[in-house]
Amino acid sequence: MQQRRDLNQVHTNKVLLNGQLNVPKWWAPTVALLGIMVLIGFTAIGIMVNKGLGVTGLSRPVYWGLFITTFVFWVGISHAGIMISAILRLTQAEWRRPVTRAAELLTVFSLLTALFFPLMHAGRPWRIIYYIIPYDFSRGIYPNIRSPLIWDPVAISTYLTGSTLFLYVALIPDLGNLRDRTTGWKNALYTILALGWRGNPRQWQMQTIGGILLSALMLPIFVSVHSIVSWDFAIIPSVEGWHSTIFAPYFVIGAVHSGVSAVVTMMALMRWLWKWDDFIRPEHFDALARLLIVVATAWLGFTFLELIFAVYGLDAPELALREMQIFHWPWNLLFIIFLFTGYIIPVGMWLFKSVRSNIALMFWSSILVNIGMWLERYLIIVPGLARKQPFVFTWEAYRPSGLEWLILVWSFAWVTFLMLLFSRFFPLVPLFEQKESQVFTDDVKIGRAKVPAIIREID
């Protein structure tokens, strides 16, 4: 529950802008370290593109492996932003306010990262641009719009465009704020980006309408993106374990689960690193954890449905696949880890109020969720390929190579790197949202009790 706390606006400005105006000491060395990791990662990608996909552990039946898993994982993380900012905005959950910016940012950067994976995963990545942008009109060769791999870039780029706009619209008032507090080239930058923001009523009105419109428009995109990613797998009848009708909502709810958990991780880091204890408070973690319990349980229900209807068909190959996925080494270990980290441990923890408002515990439990969710994608994608074929004997022939692991690590370093870079120039907690929430909350006296209350608009 949102406890009302009076924070004056000068204090808010001062503290929330310290990423930009008063850079913390740890910032430069951390960014340098991450930069080195990013460089190493790009070198690895370069090597892979140069030498060919032989450097990965992929084989004949297992044509898709760790990269596609990681792609799905990052697309999943990207569902955090819209879930937090758009859905909670439309349902008027007040506690969303300090987190919105960070969540949207996570959306944009994780999508940017996700895009790398299918691109570098192709055999000839330098030719792939041709099917995203069909420039070859002269020969009348168009991309095949029946292919889910065409739907993917369309959905993802729409989502990326929308999220970027969404992020930017919410950033404008804060840019105006920064413009007034900087000098030199920074001032010039903020002046351009702030689009002449002065904070008059009309501008505020436009900004609000823009935000609400984008929220509503982004919702269908939000749902469609991960549905389309799931159809990459679900439409293929010949891979056991893939051809399931539940995949679309199952993937979306799983994405929300992992995305919101990633936001929790980020919030904890923000609170610790920039010392925003006044703004990112235990009750925010509490609210997110409650949301997560619901989401995680719904997701577990879908997992259960997926499994039970796989077995329900009583097809020998499907049964064999499920047996391998759950009972055979090493899949059984992965499956157990997935179940425990994805649901049992974190949700078990969140049931307790003391955990929900303990930042350190929330941090670690949210990381567990994302380990579990990564494994979930791995367990969906790889076993079906490794164990599908009735007419081929090369089964279970996949072990990710060191290079693939390196690139997986790179993706995390890359997202963090981009985030930190962003935080150097733009505030991670939206100042105006913070102030607005101060204005929109009040206390009412009911009998003897003092109850926190929210002001709602009528028209």
Next chain:
Amino acid sequence: MSKTDTNTHNKGHHLPPKNVPFNEITKDLIATTVTGSKKIKQISILLSILSIIGIIALIVKYFADHDDSTKWGYVAALISFLLSVGGGAPMVGIAPVLAKANWVRPVTRISAIFSLTGVSTLILIIPLMMMLPPLMVDGVRRRSIWFEGPIYSPHVWDYVALMGLVLTGLALFYSAALPDFAAMREHSSGWRKNLGKTLSRGWIGTDSQWRTLRMRIGMFGTFYFLILIFVNFLFATDFAMSMVPGWRDAIFPMYHAITSLQGGVAIVVASLWIIRKYFKLEKYIHVDQFWSLSRLLFALTLLWIYFFYSAFIVFWYGRSANDIAWIELLITGPMMWVFLTGAFFIWIAPWWWLIWNKVRRSVNGPIIGAILILIGLFLDRLRLFVTAWSVPTESIHEKYLKIIPELVLPNYLDILIIIGGISLAFLPVLLISRVIPVLSIWEVQQFNLLAKPIKYMKTHGVLVAKPD
């Protein structure tokens, strides 16, 4: 142009609902248990006659058609429809309450009442369960979610789950009604006063009683939701999916549940509109309730197409023999026109209707959407269950459906059962309005207590308190 615009705007400008004194609320709402008794008596008698005819028709059908399960599709569709609508309705009063939405408070009673429709379902389903093909056909297990379970599993568990749903619904209804029974005890007269005395079980409104009440509502609400999902899961698989060889559709139970919520919200909107009009409750049922409910309705309409399409594209793109059989049976096959009309009523029409904020934000707009959805839901159930039951039992072990069965038309018994079943479902809902106010007195009071109209800057606002 701009002038007329401002005018309409001013007309449509909604002032926050005025606070009504508590005594007046109690008086007005208790009065609803008496108003229009004569008319309700007549309707009840009519419904009772129809129900009895329906039950007789069901018994006749059981003896006439008990050797041919392909003729039972319409009964299955009817039960699915009643289960969806009646089972989904109480969720309207549960989910928003758990999310602490204030607008929902006046709606909780009317939505919980619909768990009484379960009485009809519990009666109708008995002969249908006799018609289920046994788990062991010709010495081989058929596909079912009961796998190696005892052969009476579907019958026992489905009935137990259904009964659990009805009982939990009633428990929710009753535990939330305690303060109102107490109010009847204090402010009513005659048998209603005595009934209130008995049923209020010594409610005097102490702190601990309120705490227990809130706890019970939360507990029964959560429990109801879980059982509802479970019942949908069981009903969708046992009574539709497992009747068709090769229909392996993991989303179908969720589809059934989502449409159930859709039907539930629709019936709540419809009944809210009716009681507002005939019980003259304009003071307590505001545009706000319709607005929020129709937003829900709109969202659920979108979810219908999402869940439907998630399944459809997998079958349509997959093109395996199994996939093609699914599409031919349920979509392009015998019930194609029913499917198309159903999709129009459950999705396209309400979608284009409810997408307009002006429509959603009115009293008469949402009810049209709700009626469209109820018709669409019924047609959708017909195309799912009639086609599923029309598959002959002999083909149950096949890998996929090889011959698409012919369209089965309803005979006069089916029509009588449908009319009777629906009457039987709504009869107790109607009668309960004589026993207890259809709007919960204490919830309406709380609604008033927690939302305070204020003037904010230059505009009007509501200050909504959010107690823990």
Next chain:
Amino acid sequence: MTTAEFGKQNWGMVVDIDKCTGCQACVLACQSENNIPLNTQNRFERARAISWIRVERYWEGDFPDVHARFIPILCQQCENAPCEPVCPVYATYHNSEGLNIQVYNRCVGTRYCANGCPFTVRFFNYWEPVWPDSLRNHLNPDVTVRSRGIMEKCSFCIQRIRRGVRTANKENRGIVDGEIQTACSQACPTSALVFGDLNDKESKVSKLKNDDRNYKLLPHLNLEQNVTYLAKVDPEKKIESHSEEAISHE
């Protein structure tokens, strides 16, 4: 007999399991005809070997009554191919001759088609192909050497089809049945692989396709393959569906 024209045939193959001895001559012939890179030990160990046609071996029965069963698997040239609609760049499509065509130039190597293929007869070039110097002159000039990063698969020796039709067209005659042979069917010592035009009702392949023993693999997937099989005749046993047997095999 009308003059042979391109696009008027429907090429197909019938594989007689009863005649297959598992000698692998077809595999060898295919490797040399189609410029398939050498499958080294490393490639086999990493499960990256490329072999457009392969002979799968199944053991049937318990010791001492054990039988080896062979089934040659090659691209089934499905009319309703799962690999085709998923390709984002139309690198694989179906032509009017019933062939499932792989266009090397368009392929970007998403490997989606290979996931869609239930027979795993699509192969990815993980490395640039290399031949020892001694073998460089053995390459077939009619067949493209595939670079790394693209998919390849059985083409029904399309270079031979083209040459055969062109020759017949030039000589103003129709195609004689058996005139055009794929490398594998030509090499098969027991004539277990029969290739020909399914539109020609008199061809050997058409007749075999109407045989009682004829069946398709994985019928439930509704693939409408142009490659069909003739079931094994086992004097001791009744004819059984090989596809079912193969599915339940673990």
